[in-house]
Amino acid sequence: MYDNWEELEAEAKKCRKCKLWQTRTNVVFGVGNKNADLMFIGEGPGADEDMQGEPFVGKAGKLMNMAFETLGIKREEVYIANIVKCRPPSNRNPEEDEATACLDYLRNQVILVKPKIIVLLGSVALKNILGKEYGITASRGKWIEKKGILYMPTWHPAALLRDETKKIDFIKDLKLVVEGMKTLNNKN
Numbered sequence: 001m002y003d004n005w006e007e008l009e010a011e012a013k014k015c016r017k018c019k020l021w022q023t024r025t026n027v028v029f030g031v032g033n034k035n036a037d038l039m040f041i042g043e044g045p046g047a048d049e050d051m052q053g054e055p056f057v058g059k060a061g062k063l064m065n066m067a068f069e070t071l072g073i074k075r076e077e078v079y080i081a082n083i084v085k086c087r088p089p090s091n092r093n094p095e096e097d098e099a100t101a102c103l104d105y106l107r108n109q110v111i112l113v114k115p116k117i118i119v120l121l122g123s124v125a126l127k128n129i130l131g132k133e134y135g136i137t138a139s140r141g142k143w144i145e146k147k148g149i150l151y152m153p154t155w156h157p158a159a160l161l162r163d164e165t166k167k168i169d170f171i172k173d174l175k176l177v178v179e180g181m182k183t184l185n186n187k188n
Contacts, residue, residue, distance in 0.1 A: 001108060001111070002108050002112075003112075004112075005034060005112060008105065008108050008109070008112070009029050011105075012027055012029050012085050012105045013027045013029070015027065015085070015086075015101075015102075015105075017101035017102070018086075018097055018098040018101040018102070019098070020084060020086035020087070020088060020094075020098055021086055023086075023087070023089055024050060024086040024087055025050045025051055025053075025087075026050055026051070026052070026053035027053070027085045027086060028044075028045035028049045028050065028053055028054060028055050028082060028085055028086070028087070029053075029081070029085055029105075030055060030079060030080060030081035030082075030109055031054050031055055031079070031080050031081075032075065032076065032077070032078050032079040032080050033076060033077050033078060033079055034079060034112065034113060035113065035114070036077060036078050036079040036113055036115055037115055037116045037117065037181060037184070037185070038073070038077070038078045038079075038115060038116070038117050038118075038119070038177065038181055039078065039079045039080070039081070039110065039113055039115035039117070039118045039119070040056075040064075040078060040079070040080045040081075040118070040119045040121060041080075041081055041082065041083065041106065041118060041119070041120055041121060041125045041129065042055060042056065042080070042081075042082045042083070042121040042122065042124075042125060042156060042157075043082060043083050043084070043093060043094060043121070043122055043124035043125055043156065044082050044083060044084040044085075044086070044087060044088050044093075044094050044124070045082060045084075045085070045086065045087040046058045046060070046087065046091050046158075047087065047091070048061070049061075049087065050086075050087035055080045055081060055082055056080055056157070059158075059161055060156065060157035060158040060160075060161060061157070063157045063160055063161065064157045067157075067170065067171060067174055068174075070171070071171070071174050071175060071178050072178065073174070073178065079109070079113045079115065081106055081109050082106075082125075083099050083102060083103070083106060083124055083125055083128050083129075084098050084099055084102045085102055085105060086102075093124050094124060099124070099128050103128065110149075115149065116149065116150065116181070116184050117149070117150045117151075117152065117177060117180055117181060117184070118149055118150070118151050118152075119151075119152050119153075119154060119173075119174070119177055120151055120152070120153040120154070121154060121155070121156045121157065122136060122154075122155060122156025122158075122159060123135070123136040123156075124156075125153075125156075126139060126153045129151070130144060130146065130151060130153075134153070136153060136155070139153040140153045140154050140155060140169060140173060141153075141154065141169060141172060141173045141176065143176075143180070150180060150184075152173055152176060152177050152180070153173075154169070154170055154173035154174065155169060155170050155173075157170070
């Protein structure tokens with residue numbers, strides 16, 4: 001457990017706990033407000049993210065940014081991370097041992113950020129954070145509370161690129177998140 005960002009990020013950047021380090025260009029640690037009330041967790045970096053060292057900067061990230069803009073979410077005010085910090089080859093889903101090797105970094109990020117709401121982007125994020133018994137189709141759009149944090153599972157933005165009909169659900173889910181943030185902020 002790391003109590004500061006610098007040590008945690010330095011440890012992640014030299015990580016060799018799984019085979020993904022062998023093919024990475026950059027460790028994609030996370031980006032955004034380190035004291036954010038709202039956090040987004042995806043599955044892993046793609047090619048653009050691996051090159052730039054920042055999550056959600058490729059096509060899926062641009063789609064997510066458009067949704068943020070539409071809903072008044074400022075990217076710089078949220079924190080964005082992934083289950084794995086290194087790109088899986090050919091953008092495949094992270095294997096279980098790869099995700100397990102990386103989860104301590106993510107758990108530490110969550111502890112340091114202290115978000116009130118975490119948006120789980122896609123099945124990989126959902127299953128690794130809340131459990132294998134959850135499925136994205138049945139869980140998306142429904143609040144799940146665990147250890148004092150509210151979770152909102154939704155489609156991964158890359159899924160929207162493959163199936164445009166999912167965009168409506170994605171926007172609905174993020175509207176629920178915006179409403180949830182307003183409700184939480186009004187209680188304080």
